[in-house]
Amino acid sequence: MLLASLLVMVVQVVAQANPMVATYYANKYAGKPTASGQPYDPHGLTAAHPSLPFGTKLSVSYGGKNVIVTVNDRMPLESESDLDLSWAAAQALGLTEMGTATVDASVVQAQPVLSSP
Numbered sequence: 001m002l003l004a005s006l007l008v009m010v011v012q013v014v015a016q017a018n019p020m021v022a023t024y025y026a027n028k029y030a031g032k033p034t035a036s037g038q039p040y041d042p043h044g045l046t047a048a049h050p051s052l053p054f055g056t057k058l059s060v061s062y063g064g065k066n067v068i069v070t071v072n073d074r075m076p077l078e079s080e081s082d083l084d085l086s087w088a089a090a091q092a093l094g095l096t097e098m099g100t101a102t103v104d105a106s107v108v109q110a111q112p113v114l115s116s117p
């Protein structure tokens with residue numbers, strides 16, 4: 001029964017994965033502040049997304065590899081990509097040679113949207 005429950009959970013996570021066009025940050029941004037106020041760390045597992053709340057964790061998969069990243073930056077809504085990965089996240093997925101690829105991404109830990117008082 002436990003195995004069947006785990007299988008259902010895995011299938012649900014896979015079914016919720018969305019294809020996204022991903023790029024990655026250049027190292028020239030190292031140390032510069034992100035939209036969340038955190039400095040960009042090329043060796044951290046982070047990402048920029050146009051609308052997901054800061055702190056949201058995403059499971060990103062490509063070519064049989066997977067990495068969990070935390071959204072800590074924004075990117076323009078009119079961007080040609082959906083996700084901008086840190087150098088380390090892109091490296092872990094094997095994207096640094098090509099620069100841009102369609103990845104599968106799903107939210108694994110959502111953060112509430114905070115409203116202003």
